[in-house]
Amino acid sequence: MPTIRLFCPEDLPRLQEITALTFGPVSIDRNMEQLLGEFGPSDWQARKLAAIALDCELQPEGVFVAVDTEDRPVGYVTTRLQPASGIGWIPNLAVDPVCQGQGLGRALLERALAFFRESGMEVAKIETLEQNPIGQSLYPSLGFQEVARQVHYARKL
Numbered sequence: 001m002p003t004i005r006l007f008c009p010e011d012l013p014r015l016q017e018i019t020a021l022t023f024g025p026v027s028i029d030r031n032m033e034q035l036l037g038e039f040g041p042s043d044w045q046a047r048k049l050a051a052i053a054l055d056c057e058l059q060p061e062g063v064f065v066a067v068d069t070e071d072r073p074v075g076y077v078t079t080r081l082q083p084a085s086g087i088g089w090i091p092n093l094a095v096d097p098v099c100q101g102q103g104l105g106r107a108l109l110e111r112a113l114a115f116f117r118e119s120g121m122e123v124a125k126i127e128t129l130e131q132n133p134i135g136q137s138l139y140p141s142l143g144f145q146e147v148a149r150q151v152h153y154a155r156k157l
């Protein structure tokens with residue numbers, strides 16, 4: 001069973017690889033690209049990989065990585081502490097498809113929740129898309145309650 005440890009900078013390329021493997025079906029940006037055609041100087045995947053790099057840069061002590069017996073990352077969760085509101089936010093979570101369904105996603109989220117508690121946060125927040133059935137069953141099973149639904153619109157200019 002993989003263990004969970006703190007992120008180190010050498011992990012980033014592998015975390016981005018896992019991101020590229022997993023986020024296609026659950027990306028708002030990709031939905032937009034499919035509907036409107038390509039736009040901007042890069043594609044949805046490049047923007048998503050940049051978002052993961054930014055998560056790791058902004059709060060490396062809040063990024064937790066599941067690794068196999070050879071210390072190779074197989075999943076990750078990124079977090080952001082928001083002390084002004086007492087909210088701990090989980091922007092990104094992914095597990096290599098080869099390792100999914102073994103409880104890693106759940107274990108990573110539990111690690112993030114422990115980090116929020118240790119850091120004095122009062123509430124944890126995470127978003128999921130309607131097109132992501134796993135999120136909608138996993139998050140409530142960890143005690144998250146639905147608080148709102150948002151509809152995203154976009155148009156070509």
Ligand SMILES: CC(C)(COP(=O)(O)OP(=O)(O)OC[C@H]1O[C@@H](n2cnc3c(N)ncnc32)[C@H](O)[C@@H]1OP(=O)(O)O)[C@@H](O)C(=O)NCCC(=O)NCCS
Nearest residue numbers: 022026093094095100101102103104105106133134137138
């Ligand atoms: C979401 C994700 C991280 C879960 O990782 P995982 O390691 O497979 O998660 P777990 O093994 O802990 O299983 C999560 C739960 O989802 C359930 N599940 C799996 N596939 C499912 C499906 N198609 N529909 C509903 N539930 C499903 C599992 O049964 C499990 O529930 P259980 O613990 O009660 O048995 C992984 O699927 C992933 O990387 N998805 C792509 C990226 C993503 O969606 N990220 C989250 C949005 S930010």
